[in-house]
Amino acid sequence: MSRPEIEKLQLERLQKIVKHCMNSPFYKKRFDEINLKPEDIKCLDDLRKIPFTTKQDLRDTYPFGIASVPLEKCTRLHSSSGTTGNPTVILHTEKDLQEWAKAVARCLHMVGLRPSDVFQNSSGYGMFTGGLGFQYGAEHLGMLTVPAAAGNTKRQIKFITDFGTTALHAIPSYAARLHEVMEEMGIDPRKDTKLKTLIIGAEPHSEEQRRRIEDMLGVKAYNSFGMSEMCGPGVAFECTEQNGLHIWEDYYIVEIVNPDTLEPVAEGEVGELVLTTLNREAMPLLRYRTRDLTRVLPGECPCGRHHKRLDRMKGRSDDMIILKGVNIFPIQIETILLQFKELSTDYLITLETKESNDDMTIDVELNDMFTDDYGRLQSLAKEITRQIKDEILVTPHVRLVSKGSLPKSEGKAVRVKDLRKPF
Amino acid sequence: MTVHQLSVFAENKSGTIQRVLDLLKEGNIQIIASTIADTTDYGIYRIICSEPTRAYETLRAAGISVNLTDVFAIILENEVGKAADTIKLFSDADIDISYLYSFMLGNKGILIFRTKDSEKAHEIIILNKLNFVAEKDLSTLI
Numbered sequence A: 001m002s003r004p005e006i007e008k009l010q011l012e013r014l015q016k017i018v019k020h021c022m023n024s025p026f027y028k029k030r031f032d033e034i035n036l037k038p039e040d041i042k043c044l045d046d047l048r049k050i051p052f053t054t055k056q057d058l059r060d061t062y063p064f065g066i067a068s069v070p071l072e073k074c075t076r077l078h079s080s081s082g083t084t085g086n087p088t089v090i091l092h093t094e095k096d097l098q099e100w101a102k103a104v105a106r107c108l109h110m111v112g113l114r115p116s117d118v119f120q121n122s123s124g125y126g127m128f129t130g131g132l133g134f135q136y137g138a139e140h141l142g143m144l145t146v147p148a149a150a151g152n153t154k155r156q157i158k159f160i161t162d163f164g165t166t167a168l169h170a171i172p173s174y175a176a177r178l179h180e181v182m183e184e185m186g187i188d189p190r191k192d193t194k195l196k197t198l199i200i201g202a203e204p205h206s207e208e209q210r211r212r213i214e215d216m217l218g219v220k221a222y223n224s225f226g227m228s229e230m231c232g233p234g235v236a237f238e239c240t241e242q243n244g245l246h247i248w249e250d251y252y253i254v255e256i257v258n259p260d261t262l263e264p265v266a267e268g269e270v271g272e273l274v275l276t277t278l279n280r281e282a283m284p285l286l287r288y289r290t291r292d293l294t295r296v297l298p299g300e301c302p303c304g305r306h307h308k309r310l311d312r313m314k315g316r317s318d319d320m321i322i323l324k325g326v327n328i329f330p331i332q333i334e335t336i337l338l339q340f341k342e343l344s345t346d347y348l349i350t351l352e353t354k355e356s357n358d359d360m361t362i363d364v365e366l367n368d369m370f371t372d373d374y375g376r377l378q379s380l381a382k383e384i385t386r387q388i389k390d391e392i393l394v395t396p397h398v399r400l401v402s403k404g405s406l407p408k409s410e411g412k413a414v415r416v417k418d419l420r421k422p423f
Numbered sequence B: 001m002t003v004h005q006l007s008v009f010a011e012n013k014s015g016t017i018q019r020v021l022d023l024l025k026e027g028n029i030q031i032i033a034s035t036i037a038d039t040t041d042y043g044i045y046r047i048i049c050s051e052p053t054r055a056y057e058t059l060r061a062a063g064i065s066v067n068l069t070d071v072f073a074i075i076l077e078n079e080v081g082k083a084a085d086t087i088k089l090f091s092d093a094d095i096d097i098s099y100l101y102s103f104m105l106g107n108k109g110i111l112i113f114r115t116k117d118s119e120k121a122h123e124i125i126i127l128n129k130l131n132f133v134a135e136k137d138l139s140t141l142i
Helices: A003-021 A025-033 A044-049 A055-060 A094-110 A129-141 A153-162 A172-184 A207-217 A330-337 A374-392 B016-026 B052-061 B082-092 B118-127 B135-140
Strands: A074-079 A089-093 A118-121 A144-146 A167-169 A197-201 A220-225 A236-238 A245-247 A252-257 A271-277 A288-294 A321-323 A326-328 A343-354 A357-366 A397-401 A416-418 B002-011 B031-038 B042-049 B066-076 B097-105 B108-115
Touching (some): A003 A025, A003 A044, A044 A252, A074 A094, A089 A094, A153 A172, A207 A220, A330 A343, A330 A374, A374 A397, A397 B042, B002 B135, B016 B052, B042 B052, B066 B082, B066 B118, B082 B118
Parallel strands (some): A118 A144, A118 A167, A357 A397
Antiparallel strands (some): A220 A236, B002 B066, B031 B042
């Protein structure tokens, strides 16, 4: 598709989806409040008349308040992993699921995967969209798809060798882990497996990390970008040029805004990614603030596709941490810590790489020496660990430290230290 | 029958114990015995000193995490087997000892221990006429 073709299709779809959104009590109210009518959207620039949608809106309308179709038309629900307060729920109709599978299939096709490939997915299944999202996409493309799911590394490797897996989806740190275990098992990924393509995403990683993983496993690794609010995987994907992620503009309108002023940034500048879904039925989102910081790469892609390219995500406009593919907000941890009267209000989260795995240590200050007993101190640390694990699904190492040894909470205290190294 | 012991939360990093010792020195408080056990992240530094209550206040005022705990301090004659005989009295009575340490003071042995069954421990001490250190003795002990 050429640029004019893309933009013509975008406008048609935008007008249609805005009209459809008037079935959503949430958007109907939003539009009425500022006296905006769907007919007022006459060109793509009119998009800016529409107010932003935020994650908070999703929480406030939990669980079904944004939906634009009655619940009986929906066939699937996904929910975000470990977020603060109410989780965010995304509904899908049968058509949404098909469109999602098509988008993922298009991504996989773009990096050269064909029905003759064997695709293994080491993502968590269930509510996490990386599982079912890739499953349906890979099946739609016609590949033999192995829903290996997360964990059990030795079994994962056995599947790779026994089933002749050629393409694998894994978070980058897990790909490194697989290589480590292969070495222990005396398996040379180049000789003993048919792996050639790796899909990595969900976890921030540098170009250097990508090259190292490619080198370890003897594969080409492609960066995938998705988020549950936008279905999941299949939003943007690298082509074989491995330089920027093409975002499917027949599915999404891309805006990059300054997160403080919410004004569009100059072309090619970094800002917050704002997405408008163009062909969702159950729960379209208009001008959704993703909180991800990136930029649109200028110029044409040598691959010939005209869909815009997003640069690798530069971070977040909020303080979300991504650990082992799980989204974590420090406030989730803080809320738990504040319930322990034995602790002060100061804490420090340290993220490190240990044996190629992400590791989280939380230093907490003992308010007072309330005991003379090691056992009591240890069970305090254990209880804090358990409650945090229940909340964020990752087990931290909780370390008691003496009062006054952590940065104070006045002003902007450093709460998170990310010392993770490229593996 | 018991004495106050300081229990300081000692983070496993250099300077922690030095700070406590310096504060006690400045306060002119003498240490009679002290012990520390190590775990990975932190230890508990236990101290018997000349003026525990004043020491406690001094450390707290300086922001040190400290606890004041009652422990038993039994005086033993300087003879082989005295510790064994004494501890046997407590273990025969099913008294759980959380921790124990000992040291020599002059020509006497001192056995410090903590138990949750302090009432039973009191009885044993009285019934067996054991010699013990009382709080008021601490300042004149050395």
